Amino acid sequence: MRWPAAFLLLRLAITCIILHGFDVSVSEFQPAVGCPESCFCSEMVNGGLVVSCSNMHLITVPRGFPNTTQHLYLDNNLLVTVPSDSFIGLTMLCGLDLSHNRLTHLEPGAFRGLADSLISLDLSSNQLETLDPEGLGDIRAHTNLSHNPWQCDCRLQLAMPQLLLDPSSLAEVVCNSSEPEELRAQGLPFILVATDVDFCGAYRKTTDVVMLITMFVWFTMVISYLVCYVKHNQEEASRHLEYLKSLPKIQGR
Template sequence: MALLLLLLLILHRANLVDDSHRYRGPTAAWNRVSAKSASVRQMPDGGVTVRCGRLRLTQVPVDLSNLTIRLFLDKNLLRSLPADSFSDLFLLDELDLSHNQLSSLEAGCFCGLASSLRFLDLSSNRLSMLDPAALGGLRAHANLTHNPWHCDCRMQLLTPQLDLDPSSLAEVVCQTSDLPNLGMFTFVSQSVC
């Protein structure tokens, strides 16, 4: 029995077992080189941790196991997140998107994660605006540091609509502002507009 399980695990890792019913997307062809370079670790509780850091990915893989609990996409070349980027990952607890080139988050890009995601790392990207439609009701603790935030009246008005853990906003530092005489400042959720 143990030999059979070992053989299935080896075949699964070599992508020779058809378990496409567990994956989103038409095939496991998001990038064979990247898929083989990714570190996939089965957790004792049945969940999966996927590490795809430093693979120079330009888009989120579409064939990730729906048992993924932790997904690390840090240090890649992601520029934007389209709607439904993670919609089949309904167990996702931790998502690391740090050190990418993200400058936009489309509405609904985190759709399906509101009930499971507890930690979101968006640090060290190119984000300048937070949009409640993109964050889709996430209540996660988010690391939003090291982004070129532009604090204007729109940002001041939208931020109270975010459901993020309030401590997530404590470290948002505005790089630019339309507000007179404020320059660089730490974001506060009170409206001055």
């Protein structure tokens, strides 16, 4: 059976399109020049790079990301911290995914240099208990902070006003525990609980008691010193007086 020429041409055109699309999809996942080891880089239409380091069992943040990186995926690894200046020089980075790691803290300056470019930061599903203003720095990105074991205490309450994050991000800080425990803030968003509860109240009371004790001890030491000083002077005066009384006898002899 003979196929019409038009049909054969149409079939050939469709086959070429499919093969061309396959070639493009394969080329997008080829490592770009300068791509860090254990990562895959693909170029975007605007010339920026998408760098994927997901599921690579990384225990440290890789170095040497291309300056044109716009989206960086470091999710599903074994990271426990983000060192200082980990992303320095990435002035085009607008999306950073650090979710599903084992992050317990962020070193001061961890996101230094990203304040002007970063739009989205994902820190969900880690082991963060508090927010460190020095670690987050001056970034204003929308940040996913969900699914972390947040400890709602005075330290977190003092840190909140110092953060420049998108305000909606802070709504995802849900208390896993509270200090003191009797506040019973577990399972509640911190920003709601903090409007009615002063987490630093107990701390201030403890500080006041310590200050009073310190002042009492200091006052007692001063009084003791003055008493000893006066007593010592009285003894010296008595000895001097006895010496003066003995002077005429010595002159007479």
